[in-house]
Amino acid sequence: MIRHGAVEQFQQQFAQWLGAQHAFAFWKGRVAMYAILRATGVGKGDEVILPGYTCVMDVNPIKYLGARPIYVDIDPVTYNLDVNLLEWQISPRTKVIIAQHTYGYPCRMDRLCEIAQRHNVPVVEDCCLAVGSSFAGRRCGTFGLAAYWSFQWNKPFTTGIGGMATTNDAELAGRIGQLCQHELIAPSAKEAAMLALQRAVHRAVIFPHTVSLMTLLFRYLARKGLVIGSSSTSEFEPRMAADFFKGMSPGQAKAGLRGLRRLEGNIAHRRRIARLYDQWLSQAGLEPAKIPLEMDPVLVRYPVRVADKAGILAAAPSHGVEIGSWFECPLHPAQTPLELYDYTPRSCPVAEQAAYQVVNLPTHPRTTQRAARRAFEFVRPVIQR
C-alpha cells in the first residue's frame, strides 16, 4: 500500500504525543488490534484474555486468528478486568492479555503487569476509550508490549472511523510494518469520499440536543448502505471479511492531525465535565465512584448505574438529552450471538449486572455545562448506588 504524507505525519505526531517509538494508522481500531495480535504470533489454539465487558469488535480479531477469547469478570467500580481473578484464567496457551481501559478508567496496571510478567505473557492495552488517562503518573498505552486506539465517532477524538497501533518494541514494529507492506489494502476513493462527507455532516449537525436522534438516523442509513457505518453486517460474525485489513485514508489522517492539535483542550474539557458530575452526585447525596488514587482517568463517557435503563434510553431522544449505553451485554451490542464468541452466560456476573444497569453521560467537547446538567437531571431520580 502506498503511504500518503498526511498518514505518515499523523503516525509520527501520535507517537510523539504518546511517547512511543512506533505508530501504525489503520481504517479502524479493530484493524490495529488485529495487526498487533498477528504480529505477536497469536494463532490457532492460543488463548487471549480480555474483560467480559467489551465490544464484539474487540473479540473478532481474536476469532479471525483461530484463537479463543477467555473472559475475566470486572471490578464493579472501574469496570475493568478484575486483577484478582486474572491469574486463575492464565494457562499454558495464554498468548496475550488485553488490558482494556474502560470508559477511560485505567486498569490496575501495576498488579496486572506483575502477574503477566510472572507468567511471561505480553500485555496489549486497549486504549480506544482512554486517550490521556494515566496510572501512577504514567500514560495508558505505555505499559504493555503494544496498544491500540480508535478514532471512531464516539471516541476521545475522531477521524470519522480510524485506528492506530503503537509500540516501543522494535521487533514487533518490524513485524507490523511487514504485514502492512504485504497485506494492507487502501480504502477506495469512494469510501474515503463518503467518510469525508460524513465528517463534514457530523460537524454540522451533531449537538447535545440532536445527537440521540441523529444516531438513530445514522444507524438507519448505515443499514441501507447509504453511509459508512462503524461496523458492517459481516462484522457481527466471527469471520474475517476480505477487505478487513485496511489502512487509513489521507482525509482521516488530516482529521486526526486536527484532533491532536485540539487534544489538550479536549482532555481539559472532559475533566471539567466529569468533575461537575462528581459534584452534582455529591450534592444529591449520592457518592461518586471511589477511584484508587493512582488512577488519573480522562473519561470518554461518565458511567452511572440506573434503575430502569431501558426506560431511560427509550425516553432520552425525545427529551433531547444525550444518554449513551455502553455496554449492553458482556460483548456489546445486545444482539451478539454469545455462543459463537465462546462466552458462557453468567460467567461474568459483575459485568452482566453492569451491562444491565449502566448508562453513560457525555463529556465530549460539545457538551456544554447546561447539556451536562440536563443529562444528569434526567437520570438523577433513578441513579443507583
Ligand SMILES: *Cc1c(COP(=O)(O)O)cnc(C)c1O
Ligand atoms: C471502539 C472500541 C474498539 C474498536 O474500535 P473501532 O475503531 O470501532 O474498530 C475496541 N475496543 C473498545 C474498548 C472500543 O471502545
